[in-house]
Amino acid sequence: MGPGASRAPALRLLALGALLWPAAGAWELTILHTNDVHSRLEQTSEDSSKCVNASRCVGGVARLFTKVQQIRRAEPHVLLLDAGDQYQGTIWFTVYKGAEVAHFMNALRYDAMALGNHEFDNGVEGLIDPLLKEARFPILSANIKAKGPLASQISGLYLPYKILPVGDEVVGIVGYTSKETPYLSNPGGNLVFEDEITALQPEVDKLKTLNVNKIIALGHSGFEMDKLIAQKVKGVDIVVGGHSNTFLYTGTPPSKEVPAGKYPFIVTSDDGRKVPVVQAYAFGKYLGYLKVEFDEKGNVIASHGNPILLNSSIVEDPSIKADINKWRIKLDNFSTQELGKTIVYLDGSTQSCRFKECNMGNLICDAMINNNIRHSDEVSWNHVSMCILNGGGIRSPIDERNNGTITWEHLAAVLPFGGTFDLVQLKGSTLKAAFEHSVYRYGQSTGEFLQVGGKSPFEVKWVCPAGWFSSSLPRTSTARFV
Incomplete structure (x- = not known):
């Protein structure tokens, strides 16, 4: 055996170590994300209809909470984000009109949410009360501007961005919503939906002046716009999107959804940075799981992950499940x-x-x-x-x-x-x-x-x-x- 042969295994181990452990001085963030849940609070069949065979059902907030808590216990820097459209889609929303969204998102301790177009399905009043008033987490959109009498009524209930402490660092989250919302929902005449890129850039610039060097764009405009934001908005490090129900996956997918690309999808920005873009399909079937490494200047140096299929191998949290059952009583007449x-x-x-x-x-x-x-x-x-x-x-x-x-x-x-x-x-x-x-x-x-x-x-x-x-x-x- 020559000297080169003895060194080869060691070199392979060093290469593997570079993949598994952050670089010296790097700071690692875990982003858990959902989008387009559409009132699927209970587990569903694989096609997101009513659960028929429990052993093959997926999703639901009780199962989601179990997985989120497992990751929070195992990893030091974790954010749980939602990219909009929690409202509308099942009898839960028909009856509770958003109170269920605020209650269970609070229970799961979401860190931030972007407004989706369906959050306006019951008008601005149906968004303000219950969701904006009851949510114990920031709700974001930089490109929605209120005018007229609504401006004072809604002031402070949603924000363009939020700076979140994560360990010893801070992370800026800036929100956006589809500018097509007036054609898709019922926001009324006192909200203006601006172009996403035009509205986001000054808010990101503001975060930079506040010495925030890790910035996530969280929004609900669809995968094509997500990619444009990653390309065009200077200073955005990561894009977490929704609206188009896009499924991204690296490797062999765990269910029947066909990936639209790898997870994360990497976009080269106009200033030469590699920006990861992610979505997690829809209906609470998956929990998006993205790990990102930053250098000391806040530059993304690595990113990897995959959506986690929330199947029956993940036990539903008993306390959340019991709470679901209490809320479910009011819905039973519609089921029978x-x-x-x-x-x-x-x-x-x-x-x-x-x-x-x-x-x-x-x-x-x-x-x-x-x-x-x-x-x-x-x-x-x-x-x-x-x-x-x-x-x-x-x-x-x-x-x-x-x-x-x-x-x-x-x-x-x-x-x-x-x-x-x-x-x-x-x-x-x-x-x-x-x-x-x-x-x-x-x-x-x-x-x-x-x-x-x-x-x-x-x-x-x-x-x-x-x-x-x-x-x-x-x-x-x-x-x-x-």
């Missing part, structure tokens, strides 16, 4: 009222209804057309030939394996927004424009993708250059998307 049956799986998942024709979309649209036929104008022939519904309005599947039973609780999860269908007469050119709008961001999991019912089939064809398309109305029997 049987409205119908299904013998097939009704697919209302994000992965289906925002990308292709889904049978839940067909059912809803066909039901609306049928209802109009049964209650049509007695004077004239029924004139409704088509139904269109944005896929983002469908929020949950229904699993036929629970005896096929459909209850009010199921319906509140599938269609939680309380919206109505409007009967309108459209020109063909307007309808064509609506279909083109429905696919102009196709592939980003946005909600404008249309579900269709009736006898108006169509197809969308992608043509060069990328992002341009043409639509036509062929003589086919069902809607199809190409």
Whole structure:
């Protein structure tokens, strides 16, 4: 054996050590993060519908608390962050209107939350009371500016940024919210949603003047905007996002979600820094877990991690579970009222209804057309030939394996927004424009993708250059998307 052979194992051990232990003088931060939980306080099935088989169910705040506490006990510098859209999505929000969000986020001891668009679904008043008044953690958005009489009413209830002490260091958290919120929810006329990048830069600059050199952008504008913020906003070290339900993972994923990229997703900023960007899918199925090393100047020198699947191998915390059961009593009437049956799986998942024709979309649209036929104008022939519904309005599947039973609780999860269908007469050119709008961001999991019912089939064809398309109305029997 030559001298080179004896040195090789030692060199390999040194290389391994460099990966496992922080560099000398480095400071390590663990970021735990959630986004788009949408009122999934209880454990759910793998597809985020009502739990049917407990041994295969995932998520829920009791299980989340168990994992968070394990990590807090094991690691010295831990932040628990939420990137918005805790509101809306199940019977929990329908009944409690956000009080459940404030209560259980307080119980889990979140360190900060960014405002999502659905936090405005019950208007500004439904955000102020209960969430903004009852939360014992900072709620953030730098690009929402209040005006008029609301400015004094809401002053101090949410902040552009917050400086958090973590061990012997401080970390700045700056928030942002989708500027499309006025079109997606009900924030009213006294809130202005500014461009995210334009609004974030001065707040980050302010943190820098306060000698904060570790800055996290926490927000709810979608993965594409998250990446732009990482690229364009000078001084942001990490981006923790939400809104697009993006699943990132390094290695073999633990469930059926297909990764959109590695975790963390690394963006090279315009000034040459490597900025980690993360999301943790949605519905409380995963807990995002990111470890970041900073040098003494606050520069990110390493980052790694992966979302943790919150499956049944993680025991639900008994105290949180008992609290859930107490709150659950008020919901039981909605769980016992049987409205119908299904013998097939009704697919209302994000992965289906925002990308292709889904049978839940067909059912809803066909039901609306049928209802109009049964209650049509007695004077004239029924004139409704088509139904269109944005896929983002469908929020949950229904699993036929629970005896096929459909209850009010199921319906509140599938269609939680309380919206109505409007009967309108459209020109063909307007309808064509609506279909083109429905696919102009196709592939980003946005909600404008249309579900269709009736006898108006169509197809969308992608043509060069990328992002341009043409639509036509062929003589086919069902809607199809190409």
